[in-house]
Amino acid sequence: MQALTNRVKVVERKPMSLWERLYIPAILKGMAITFSHIFKKKPTINYPEKKRPFSPVFRGLQILNRDEEGRENCTACGLCAVACPAEAITMEAAERAPGEEHLYREEKYAAKYEINMLRCIFCGLCEEACPKDAIYLSETFTPADYQRKQFIYNKTDLLIPHPQEDPEAYKKALGNRAKNQTVN
Amino acid sequence: MAEEVKKETPAAFKVTIDNITIDVAPGTTILNAARSIGGDVAPPAMCYYSKLEGSGGKCRTCLVEVAAGSTADPRPMPKLVASCRTTVMDGMIVKNITSEKVTDARNGVVEFLLINHPLDCPICDQAGECHLQDLGYEHGKEGTRYQFARRTFKREDIGPYIQLHMTRCILCYRCTYVADQITNKRVHGIVDRGDHAAISTYISRAVDNDFSGNMIDVCPVGALTDRTFRFKNRVWFTKPVDAHRDCENPECCGKATLWLRGEEVFRVTARKDQWGEVQSFDGKPGWICNTCRFDKKETKDWTIEGQTLVARHSVIGANKYKKLEMPAETIKEVMNGRDPKLMMNIHNVSEVNNPNIQLSEIEGPAHSEDFNRSAEHVAGEGESTQWGMKK
Numbered sequence: 001m002q003a004l005t006n007r008v009k010v011v012e013r014k015p016m017s018l019w020e021r022l023y024i025p026a027i028l029k030g031m032a033i034t035f036s037h038i039f040k041k042k043p044t045i046n047y048p049e050k051k052r053p054f055s056p057v058f059r060g061l062q063i064l065n066r067d068e069e070g071r072e073n074c075t076a077c078g079l080c081a082v083a084c085p086a087e088a089i090t091m092e093a094a095e096r097a098p099g100e101e102h103l104y105r106e107e108k109y110a111a112k113y114e115i116n117m118l119r120c121i122f123c124g125l126c127e128e129a130c131p132k133d134a135i136y137l138s139e140t141f142t143p144a145d146y147q148r149k150q151f152i153y154n155k156t157d158l159l160i161p162h163p164q165e166d167p168e169a170y171k172k173a174l175g176n177r178a179k180n181q182t183v184n
Numbered sequence: 185m186a187e188e189v190k191k192e193t194p195a196a197f198k199v200t201i202d203n204i205t206i207d208v209a210p211g212t213t214i215l216n217a218a219r220s221i222g223g224d225v226a227p228p229a230m231c232y233y234s235k236l237e238g239s240g241g242k243c244r245t246c247l248v249e250v251a252a253g254s255t256a257d258p259r260p261m262p263k264l265v266a267s268c269r270t271t272v273m274d275g276m277i278v279k280n281i282t283s284e285k286v287t288d289a290r291n292g293v294v295e296f297l298l299i300n301h302p303l304d305c306p307i308c309d310q311a312g313e314c315h316l317q318d319l320g321y322e323h324g325k326e327g328t329r330y331q332f333a334r335r336t337f338k339r340e341d342i343g344p345y346i347q348l349h350m351t352r353c354i355l356c357y358r359c360t361y362v363a364d365q366i367t368n369k370r371v372h373g374i375v376d377r378g379d380h381a382a383i384s385t386y387i388s389r390a391v392d393n394d395f396s397g398n399m400i401d402v403c404p405v406g407a408l409t410d411r412t413f414r415f416k417n418r419v420w421f422t423k424p425v426d427a428h429r430d431c432e433n434p435e436c437c438g439k440a441t442l443w444l445r446g447e448e449v450f451r452v453t454a455r456k457d458q459w460g461e462v463q464s465f466d467g468k469p470g471w472i473c474n475t476c477r478f479d480k481k482e483t484k485d486w487t488i489e490g491q492t493l494v495a496r497h498s499v500i501g502a503n504k505y506k507k508l509e510m511p512a513e514t515i516k517e518v519m520n521g522r523d524p525k526l527m528m529n530i531h532n533v534s535e536v537n538n539p540n541i542q543l544s545e546i547e548g549p550a551h552s553e554d555f556n557r558s559a560e561h562v563a564g565e566g567e568s569t570q571w572g573m574k575k
Contacts, residue, residue, distance in 0.1 A: 077306030078418035082502050090536040093415045095549035108307045108415050111555045112536045131306050148528040154535060 059122045059137040062115055063173060064158045067105055072159070073134035076110035080126035080135055088119035089126060105132075115158065117142050117151040139175045197274040201225055201248075202282045214267035214278055215246050219459065226459070227280050228290075228319055230297070230404050231356035232268035235462055235469040239361050240268035243354065244293045245319060249286050252277040264289050287323075294323040300334050301405070302351050310406030312419040312499050315460055316354065335379055342372060342384075343391040345411050345478045346400060350382045353407035359383065359399035366471055367393035383407070394433060397477040401454045401462055412478055413451040414549040419443065420499045422450050424492035429476065429485055436473035437465055441492050442483070446537070448544040449481045458495070481544050 019025065045052055054060070065073045076093035094111035096104045103109075120142075127136045145151065161169035196207035201218050202225045208217045216234070218226045227248055232240030240246075246268045250261040255275030264286060267278070280286055298320060305311040337350035355374070360383070363370040371393070372385040385391055391399075400408050422443035431438040443451040454472045455463040463470050480486065494501040515524040531539075543550055 075306045076415075077311070078421060079306070082418075082420055082499060087503060090534065092536050092541075092543070092550070092555070093417070094551055094555060095415050097551045097553075100552065106304075106307055108549075111550065111552060114534055114536050116530070116534075149533040152530070152533045 054139050058139060059124045060141045061117075061138050062120075062126065062135055062153075062158055063138045063160050064113065064155065065134050065136065066160050066163060066170075068163060069102070070162045070164050071101075071103060071105040072109055073105055073132045074110045074113065075106045075108050075132055075134070076113070077131065079129040079131065083125040083129035085123060085125065086119040086121050088116045088121075090114050090116075110155070113155045113158065115153045117153055118148060138173065194274055197272050197276070199272040199274075199276045199278065201278040202280050208272055210271075212272055214248055214250075214265070214270050214272055214276075215240075217272050218248075218267065218278070218280060222458075224281055227267050228315070228322075229268055229459075230315055230319065230354060231358060233358050233361070233402055233461055234459070235464070236358060236361040236402065237365060239356075239358055241266050243297065243356055245290060245297070247286060247289050247293065249279040249283040250276060251279050251283075291323045291325070294319055295325060295329070297354050298324060298328065299330050300351070301354065302334065302336075304352075308349075308352065308406035309409045309414060309419070310352075310403075313460075314406060315404035337382060340384070341411065343396060345397060345474065346391060347409050347411045347414060348383060349407050349409065350384075352405050353383055354405055355381055355383075356404055358402040358404070359408055362399045362402050363391075363393075363396070366395045366398055369393055394473050394475070395435065395471055397474045398454065398462070398471045401456075404460070410451060410453075410478075411548055412481075413443075416450050416543050416546075416550070417445055419451075420502050421445065423504060424494065424500065426455065426489040426492050427486035428489065429480065429487060431473060431476055433473040433475065435471070436476060437468065437470040438472070438476065439463075439465060439470050440472050440476055440486075442486060442488070444483070445543075447483055448542060449483060449486075450544050452477045452480065455492075 067073055076091050078091065081087075081089040081091060090112075091110045091114070092112040093108050096107050096109055122137065124137050130136075142151070160173045163170040193210055195209075197210050197212070198205060198207055199214070199217050201214070201221060204221050204225060206217065206221060208220065215227055215229060215232060227246040229240070229246045230243035232243075232246060244266060246266055247264040248267040248270075249264055250270070252258040253261060253276060254273030256273075258275070267280075272278075297316060301316065305314070305317060308314070311317060335351070340348040340350065342348050357374065360370075360373050363372055371391055372383060374381050375384050376382055397410075400410050403409075422445050424441050424443055426439070427442045428439045437454075439455055440452050441455050442449050443453070452472070454470055457463045491504075491506060494504070516522065541550075541555065546554055
């Protein structure tokens with residue numbers, strides 16, 4: 001039969017020679033390769049003691065952002081949900097009542113906001129669509145869990161810590177890539 | 185003295201718009217002639233409304249270039265003309281999208297319209313069906329050159345159903361024509377002049393006429409919005425269906441578009457045609473009364489005819505599937521008659537679209553207490569066993 005490519009390697013099926021039948025040389029050759037690795041640099045990283053740095057374009061778990069005063073940026077405009085190719089985002093809006101000005105940035109806010117992490121494909125289109133810098137993909141990934149229902153992330157799971165009450169956690173959650181100013 | 189030959193007016197005028205020649209009746213405006221061609225040739229209009237007499241001539245977005253006035257006088261018109269107010273002449277040659285001058289002028293007009301517009305589209309309920317949004321998308325610049333303080337107004341409730349955001353208004357006067365021509369008692373209009381001009385009611389008198397809701401439909405921007413729909417949902421997450429009912433009001437056409445979310449009717453509007461205007465039925469504009477618009481918010485009040493056709497480019501059509509054919513379920517057959525075990529029912533876990541919170545039944549916009557109250561309510565309820573699932 002004519003070979004389709006020139007990379008075809010015909011398998012030889014002739015009987016083994018005496019040297020091959022001895023096995024010992026082949027074993028020694030294999031062990032030499034094994035032991036040589038002891039002196040080479042170890043590529044394994046001992047997770048979770050040591051962590052690999054993420055790539056600068058890594059897209060991880062979503063975070064709902066707050067402004068410097070700790071007010072939620074999200075106005076439930078629905079652009080993230082309509083941009084989402086996996087249809088993972090759902091929300092319900094409410095009007096800001098008098099006395100809630102310190103909680104929400106604008107007169108409308110997301111009373112309910114959910115991301116179904118089982119559906120999310122971390123494409124980052126929600127971040128791109130957001131006109132208020134309210135959602136962005138952070139530098140951590142979604143933690144594993146035993147139950148599916150834990151993957152329906154609501155606002156308590158997604159909101160960034162308060163920048164004035166817990167500035168350290170806020171900074172950590174913000175990461176290095178977050179834009180420094182919020183867009184009005 | 186040379187005898188002037190007075191020709192009779194021909195029955196139809198030949199007019200060429202963007203190299204397309206059509207015959208229209210004398211007295212037709214350029215805009216309507218262009219609309220009869222359709223497509224991109226029709227200039228955009230923010231203030232002209234074919235169903236409202238006297239409308240037009242205010243926003244200047246429909247400017248076109250007249251390259252030849254008529255066969256008798258083929259000189260071009262010196263300036264761009266508002267096509268909604270200029271009638272055609274026989275042999276007129278009009279340039280709309282083929283003219284660079286027009287595009288340039290239109291970009292300028294959009295920039296002017298946006299000078300005082302707040303660009304709060306993420307909050308505005310009109311977003312998604314806003315004509316200014318479409319216009320800005322096609323002709324607008326990304327930034328603004330305006331550096332002064334924008335004029336701002338306080339939000340105002342005119343009547344129990346309509347909310348006025350004067351900051352968003354572009355002063356097209358359409359709603360005042362509605363008040364003049366459709367309702368029998370006009371209680372609102374434009375007060376003050378120039379930069380201070382504002383739509384208002386006479387000393388905050390409520391607009392309570394039976395057809396006042398139609399000014400929401402004619403408003404090209406989000407200045408007049410439905411208070412019963414305020415912040416309930418984004419228009420593109422609601423599903424528009426055509427429906428009708430026998431309205432007791434003889435003036436009301438009873439044909440409307442319902443904007444549904446599941447079984448809930450979030451909003452009722454008049455049916456719109458391809459130009460964003462109220463559709464005509466039997467030659468009469470299909471205005472609907474306030475009872476149909478604001479009070480009949482249950483599907484059982486209406487006879488649903490089917491899904492409304494949404495323009496392809498519109499965001500309202502996003503994630504809506506006109507024809508969804510579900511494949512036949514074969515798992516049960518394969519598993520010897522055993523039902524598949526569902527790992528999770530999203531309705532048991534999700535707090536959004538909670539069946540105990542009927543947003544359509546709340547009169548105005550929802551507030552935090554609406555959601556908190558029902559959260560307690562839900563906690564006391566038993567688990568849903570619709571899918572035979574345990575939480």
